[in-house]
Amino acid sequence: MMKQNEERIFDIRDIRVTFDTPDGAVEAVRGVDMHVNAGETVAVVGESGSGKSQIMMAAMGLLATNGSVSGSVTYRGQELIGLPRAKLNRIRGAKVTMIFQEPMTSLDPLYTIERQICEPIRVHGGLSASAARKRALELLKLVHIPDPERRLKSYPHELSGGQRQRVMIAMALANDPDLLIADEPTTALDVTIQAEILGLLAELQKKLGMAILFITHDLGIVEAFADRVYVMQKGLVVETGATEDIFQRPQKDYTKMLLAAEPEGHKPPVGNDQPVLLDARDMCVTFTIKGGFLSGPGYELKAVQNVGLTLRAGQTIGIVGESGSGKSTLGRALLQLLPSEGRVVYQGTPIQGFDRAAMRPYRRNLQMVFQDPYGSLSPRMTVGEIITEGLLVHEPGLSARERDRRAIQALEEVGLDPSMRNRFPHEFSGGQRQRIAIARAVILKPTVIVLDEPTSALDRSVQKQIITLLRRIQESHNLSFIFISHDLAVVKALSDYAIVMRSGTVVEEGPTSEVFDNPQSDYTKDLMEAAFNLREVLNRQAAARV
Amino acid sequence: MLGYAVRRLLGAIPTLFLIITFAFFLMRVAPGGPFDRERTLEAKVLENLNRVFHLDKPVWEQYLYYLGNLARGDLGPSFIYRDFSVQQLLGNGLPVSIQLGGMALLVALLIGSVLGTIAALRQNSWVDYSVIAVATFGITVPNFVVAPLLSLVFGVWLSLLPAGGWNSPESMVLPVITLALPQVAIIARLIRGSMIEALRSDHVRTARAYGLPQRMIVIVHALRAACLPVISYLGPAAAALLTGSVVVETIFGLPGIGRYFVQGALNRDYTLVMGTVIIIAVFVVVFNLIVDLLYAALDPRVRYD
Numbered sequence A: 001m002m003k004q005n006e007e008r009i010f011d012i013r014d015i016r017v018t019f020d021t022p023d024g025a026v027e028a029v030r031g032v033d034m035h036v037n038a039g040e041t042v043a044v045v046g047e048s049g050s051g052k053s054q055i056m057m058a059a060m061g062l063l064a065t066n067g068s069v070s071g072s073v074t075y076r077g078q079e080l081i082g083l084p085r086a087k088l089n090r091i092r093g094a095k096v097t098m099i100f101q102e103p104m105t106s107l108d109p110l111y112t113i114e115r116q117i118c119e120p121i122r123v124h125g126g127l128s129a130s131a132a133r134k135r136a137l138e139l140l141k142l143v144h145i146p147d148p149e150r151r152l153k154s155y156p157h158e159l160s161g162g163q164r165q166r167v168m169i170a171m172a173l174a175n176d177p178d179l180l181i182a183d184e185p186t187t188a189l190d191v192t193i194q195a196e197i198l199g200l201l202a203e204l205q206k207k208l209g210m211a212i213l214f215i216t217h218d219l220g221i222v223e224a225f226a227d228r229v230y231v232m233q234k235g236l237v238v239e240t241g242a243t244e245d246i247f248q249r250p251q252k253d254y255t256k257m258l259l260a261a262e263p264e265g266h267k268p269p270v271g272n273d274q275p276v277l278l279d280a281r282d283m284c285v286t287f288t289i290k291g292g293f294l295s296g297p298g299y300e301l302k303a304v305q306n307v308g309l310t311l312r313a314g315q316t317i318g319i320v321g322e323s324g325s326g327k328s329t330l331g332r333a334l335l336q337l338l339p340s341e342g343r344v345v346y347q348g349t350p351i352q353g354f355d356r357a358a359m360r361p362y363r364r365n366l367q368m369v370f371q372d373p374y375g376s377l378s379p380r381m382t383v384g385e386i387i388t389e390g391l392l393v394h395e396p397g398l399s400a401r402e403r404d405r406r407a408i409q410a411l412e413e414v415g416l417d418p419s420m421r422n423r424f425p426h427e428f429s430g431g432q433r434q435r436i437a438i439a440r441a442v443i444l445k446p447t448v449i450v451l452d453e454p455t456s457a458l459d460r461s462v463q464k465q466i467i468t469l470l471r472r473i474q475e476s477h478n479l480s481f482i483f484i485s486h487d488l489a490v491v492k493a494l495s496d497y498a499i500v501m502r503s504g505t506v507v508e509e510g511p512t513s514e515v516f517d518n519p520q521s522d523y524t525k526d527l528m529e530a531a532f533n534l535r536e537v538l539n540r541q542a543a544a545r546v
Numbered sequence B: 001m002l003g004y005a006v007r008r009l010l011g012a013i014p015t016l017f018l019i020i021t022f023a024f025f026l027m028r029v030a031p032g033g034p035f036d037r038e039r040t041l042e043a044k045v046l047e048n049l050n051r052v053f054h055l056d057k058p059v060w061e062q063y064l065y066y067l068g069n070l071a072r073g074d075l076g077p078s079f080i081y082r083d084f085s086v087q088q089l090l091g092n093g094l095p096v097s098i099q100l101g102g103m104a105l106l107v108a109l110l111i112g113s114v115l116g117t118i119a120a121l122r123q124n125s126w127v128d129y130s131v132i133a134v135a136t137f138g139i140t141v142p143n144f145v146v147a148p149l150l151s152l153v154f155g156v157w158l159s160l161l162p163a164g165g166w167n168s169p170e171s172m173v174l175p176v177i178t179l180a181l182p183q184v185a186i187i188a189r190l191i192r193g194s195m196i197e198a199l200r201s202d203h204v205r206t207a208r209a210y211g212l213p214q215r216m217i218v219i220v221h222a223l224r225a226a227c228l229p230v231i232s233y234l235g236p237a238a239a240a241l242l243t244g245s246v247v248v249e250t251i252f253g254l255p256g257i258g259r260y261f262v263q264g265a266l267n268r269d270y271t272l273v274m275g276t277v278i279i280i281a282v283f284v285v286v287f288n289l290i291v292d293l294l295y296a297a298l299d300p301r302v303r304y305d
Helices: A052-059 A085-091 A113-125 A129-142 A148-152 A161-173 A191-208 A219-225 A243-248 A253-260 A327-334 A356-363 A383-394 A400-413 A418-422 A430-442 A460-477 A488-494 A512-517 A522-532 A534-545 B002-029 B043-052 B059-071 B086-121 B126-140 B143-157 B169-199 B202-209 B214-242 B246-252 B258-266 B270-298
Strands: A008-021 A024-037 A041-046 A067-075 A096-099 A179-183 A211-216 A228-233 A236-242 A276-289 A299-312 A316-320 A341-346 A366-369 A448-452 A480-485 A497-502 A505-511
Touching: A008 A052, A008 A211, A024 A041, A024 A052, A024 A067, A024 A211, A024 A236, A041 A052, A041 A219, A052 A067, A052 A179, A052 A211, A096 A161, A096 B202, A113 A129, A113 A148, A113 A161, A129 A148, A129 A161, A161 A191, A191 A219, A191 A522, A191 A534, A211 A219, A219 A243, A219 A534, A228 A243, A228 A253, A236 A243, A236 A253, A253 A460, A276 A327, A276 A480, A299 A327, A299 A480, A299 A497, A299 A505, A316 A327, A316 A488, A327 A341, A327 A448, A327 A480, A356 A366, A356 A383, A366 A430, A383 A400, A383 A418, A383 A430, A400 A418, A400 A430, A430 A460, A460 A488, A480 A488, A488 A512, A488 A522, A497 A512, A497 A522, A505 A512, A505 A522, A522 A534, B002 B059, B002 B270, B059 B270, B086 B126, B086 B169, B086 B214, B086 B258, B086 B270, B126 B169, B143 B169, B143 B246, B169 B214, B169 B246, B202 B214, B214 B270, B246 B258, B258 B270
Parallel strands: A041 A211, A041 A228, A096 A179, A179 A211, A316 A480, A316 A497, A366 A448, A448 A480
Antiparallel strands: A008 A024, A008 A067, A228 A236, A276 A299, A276 A341, A497 A505
């Protein structure tokens, strides 16, 4: 990282952000001091709800209408809080710029890239249309977008996620900013793309010398990327210091807990003597994008091509891959939740091609837990009703009292207070909801559970608890898991066999320890490095540029 | 795009055919006929009339005969307005209805979008509440109340505008207002809702973060996105407005085609009813196509090929 001078360009003092909600005022930020020196990279790290984004929203005048702010934010001595919009508009987008988490929604879907990059250039720099266009082209080259002339004419939906974020960065750089605020800019991206974007930011910082304030929940990024760190919890800064100090010698319990929250442990492989529960061969899933009699011919998308797996009792197979690799599709196809070709045998019975009625007796044994703990629980049913619903189908003979007893048992098993079973899902946190989803599967006493990104929407510390929970119920019930995730750290901790997928095919597979510690294919190597050794990747990228 | 439009229009032919067939037989199922009167006609006269209009033939034969004429562009003679063909009646009335409906639509679109946008920008303020109140009023008060009221106040009491007729620009004001009022209300509400959503969207936040002027954010980035849901409403609404309104035409005494629909149906004027059904169906088909094409023009994510 570059040597920075000690000139403070961005100074936040005793900032407080309050949201006026129907349940009363909520203090999201409760008196925070923070500063950024010229040219340095500062990370603000914290879990969801720590208020880390809201500080910057408040500073830049972007709070939601029900939000209010007090305190002081100065940019080179100019107070930003309470500054009239016209004056603020001269700073934001020019001297202080932002990039956001979702590059898809952060760009206007209705306008071309050219128009969106040119708007701030023309507004701030007063450039003519043709000069702005030239500048936009320069910027796209600067952020290494291939074929920049053509990309200027593209719309956001025609670009990949990584390219969209590059466009956002180009916009951010348009007016030679002093400070770039990056709010979780790589969270929605795959790990290899994340490494590219971080490398790009580091390169541009070196070239252009602006300061970067990086908001993230990912400690791996902080360690590889930042000079200085602010650790936030519940609206307060709990610890701050140089990155190395924080990582080597954390002082506060919360920081220690965050650092310890990286998934750990590993699962010993199961013996070949264990019975095979689920055996799949040559699985193919093809989505036909329908043509119609008037809308021209359709085409086929091969989401999964010739994938097989053998799941033994007590085993956890981790399926990893980036978005679009077909890993979730494979999981659904195995459980006959979508039409597929191939052969799936469950405990000696071929279940391939079974329809809903034929699958019903097997469903209780083959359960699934989904990623989104908000969307997958019916908001109008109590937790008790949600988790016992499956019993009504699979054990219709049970009395209401017996069902209730099973619900209590299942909730206790997943570490929830059974007395909460008459509440509704919205009264629970994300981690608790995921526990409810697991209880719903476990109550049926299944043998196989397909877990589709069950920890991806959760903070690391909550993730760790869910991992512990999954380990425990696997042991006590001798369950077999198929664990689908893009998060390599979680897969490494939980599974004993790993399958790496890309574009619908298997790139590499084998015992987890081998795939993770000694990857064979280039793709797997890149993936592992981007996930576990980000600093190395960034250093190599930097070295390559010199 | 052109290919798509042509395919869509070709695809509309079976739809229209079904509508025509259904309407034809439905009319014949209704009891009574075009020549039933309080005083029954003499049997001989009735027989003559039926023969002239081919009503003595079996229904399926009449149907084929009608389709044959339709294919040649002949909508047949009106059974009630004996000296006129259906073409002549619709040809005289349609321009009036289109003029009236078109103006109402334009007025509604203009005032509705402005009101909706203002309400969204001043959400939960008195401005917002008044717009909502006016909008609710516009939707809930039926036009058979608004029309005579306007006619009474502005036409009779204040003598500012003609109370009826369709012969001068002034005479168009009251009918246009009456017809536009509920549309203003609906469009204002639609725009308000989608505008509030658009103003909260991430890309509007981006525009703010990049210091774009408020006017540019509202018009360029929020309003265009907010228009999309309104456009899908406008298809059927335009078809309904342009094909006339029975109530407004009757109260203001306008020579549009809206009244033919009701009168034709009551009098069992088979050909006239069929004519209006065809016109409305064609308008609905065409305007839905226009909406879809507009969508593609406004939203680059929508593509037809």
